[in-house]
Amino acid sequence: MTEPRTGPEPSTATVSAGSTGAYGPGEWPEVPLKPEERAPVLITAGVWLVFLVLPLVSMVTGEAPLGAKVLGYAGLAAFVIVYLGHFILPWPWRSLPHWANTAAATVLLVLCVLATIPAAGLNSFNFLPFTLAIWIFPHRLKIGLPVAFGLSAAWLSAALLVDAGDSQFWLIVPTSLALVIMLALRLAMEREERSRVLSEELALSRQREQVGRDVHDVLGHSLTVITLKTELARRLVDTDPGRAQTELDEVLAIARQSLAEVRNTVGGLHVPELGAQLASVRTALDAAGITAHLPSPATAAELPGDRRELFAWCLREAVTNVIRHADAAHCTVTITADRLVVRDDGRGLPGRDPEVTGPGSAPGPTSDISPVTPGSGAGLRGMRHRVTEAGGLLSVRPAQRGGDRPGTIVEVIL
Structure with missing residues (x-):
């Protein structure tokens, strides 16, 4: 069982995972894992493997034949490899969707569990909650939850059909308790992820509003001055060409300055200087008469x-x-x-x-x-x-x- 970070449901990101397949939106991971990210994932997923000590001890101390024990050890080792490998490489067949790859991994895990039964006996039920984890955590809830409930029903039905006497209760509890815990964790993670996404969207909205205000303030003033000076130059072009040329030169300078201010504003670098603004205001008022x-x-x-x-x-x-x-x-x-x-x-x-x-x-x-x-x-x-x-x-x-x-x-x- 593990707690990898999941995306919101539905997620807005769909990232290519090679030339023949794609990582699904809202699934984990939405992009291929980098080498430096694999160790933390292995640690997070692997810490839950401590619960496999019970079937391992049962195989070591049991009276099963040597062949059954060897088969059980091989099944346990293969189970660990497939389980951890699925979190590192969840799409071994990239031409297939994520759920199909997880279904294949589930079949392999069940075969590994069956291999441990001759040596571990009823303790093999401790393997089954891990098959729920690979559906609940990496997948979108609308896919992972129905499959997890279906698997839980299958495991509980098997527990009820087994002639375990007084131990039957302890076959049901691990699967039921694991399902409840994993669902609580998954829903908490979903809520946290949604809060994170909403916070990011709110921050982006505020940033856009800030840029909009800055661009409006920069262009509103500058375009007003440019309009006034252009109108003045048009009136003076016949009576005073030299003054008109001066006004047009100032229009060109203001336009260039405005372009630089807009670029700086979009880049978050523009901070107006009050002294320079006073000079600009005087120029604008004079141009307006x-x-x-x-x-x-x-x-x-x-x-x-x-x-x-x-x-x-x-x-x-x-x-x-x-x-x-x-x-x-x-x-x-x-x-x-x-x-x-x-x-x-x-x-x-x-x-x-x-x-x-x-x-x-x-x-x-x-x-x-x-x-x-x-x-x-x-x-x-x-x-x-x-x-x-x-x-x-x-x-x-x-x-x-x-x-x-x-x-x-x-x-x-x-």
């Missing part, structure tokens, strides 16, 4: 590294929204040790309630803000996720009450 009021790069350099990164992502997205949607004349950015504020004098948030999100309510003007609605844009959702992960608060609210152009304040508080 919006007067920028920004802190100096020295202010950004004084912040801790993790806050610089978070503020850089949020600044990029907030200013991109100002350029795209606000129709503002001015944009003011304020950065302190625990706060980033982006304020514009644009048309505000028509048709939308003020928004706030975070692990707790913010003091002052943000304390009465309603929760962020599910309909928020992708950029705002990404910003909200970053701020929430950092344990901060994100609020989006009008800069002033009333008026045709109330403006908007985006505030990140840590």
Whole structure:
């Protein structure tokens, strides 16, 4: 009996096992064992062979003829070889499916058991649980369990038909108890494997979401600036060709920088730098004709590294929204040790309630803000996720009450 790692049922992996056959999905092993993996498998499977001491002692101390004992020793040795060999090489006939190979191994094991009966007598029943193990552990449950139950029924029927007197009870117990133990182990392994697969899928999903947010933030800002500068260059191409050429050169530089950022983001290497982001924001606002009021790069350099990164992502997205949607004349950015504020004098948030999100309510003007609605844009959702992960608060609210152009304040508080 052994406990090799099994795949989920059904598994999503089917790996070729040579030119003529394939390892089945959800079966163990799903790929051929490497030489360094064989020793641990032999140890795990072989430790259960200690239960064969009883038939071995019975053969050694019994009064069976020498020929019967020799046959019994040969049967025991062959049983061990076939049993362990099946875990190392479960597909000796690769043109056949796994279950057919296991069925052949089961027949060989039963023949080995029959060879031990003349010398070991009723103690040969100790061999039978091992025939269940090669079905329960390596196979998918929908294949292994029915076969294991069928074999158990056959062994128990044989035990009931044997005239063993008071020992008949002890012929039934080993097979029944072994079946229960192996089923418990197998189901526990299945549950553990399913949990592992779900954890890996959840981690992969989170990674994809992170990459999606990063790519959105990188491209959203860069493409906005490229669009504005291209439109400006098109207007200037007849009246001021030199200025138009300069704008197009900047568009080319931004496009190359964006390509590099996307590559780094996909590779998990991109971390925005707040000082450089402030310079990029100024360029973008100038191209959009919006007067920028920004802190100096020295202010950004004084912040801790993790806050610089978070503020850089949020600044990029907030200013991109100002350029795209606000129709503002001015944009003011304020950065302190625990706060980033982006304020514009644009048309505000028509048709939308003020928004706030975070692990707790913010003091002052943000304390009465309603929760962020599910309909928020992708950029705002990404910003909200970053701020929430950092344990901060994100609020989006009008800069002033009333008026045709109330403006908007985006505030990140840590």
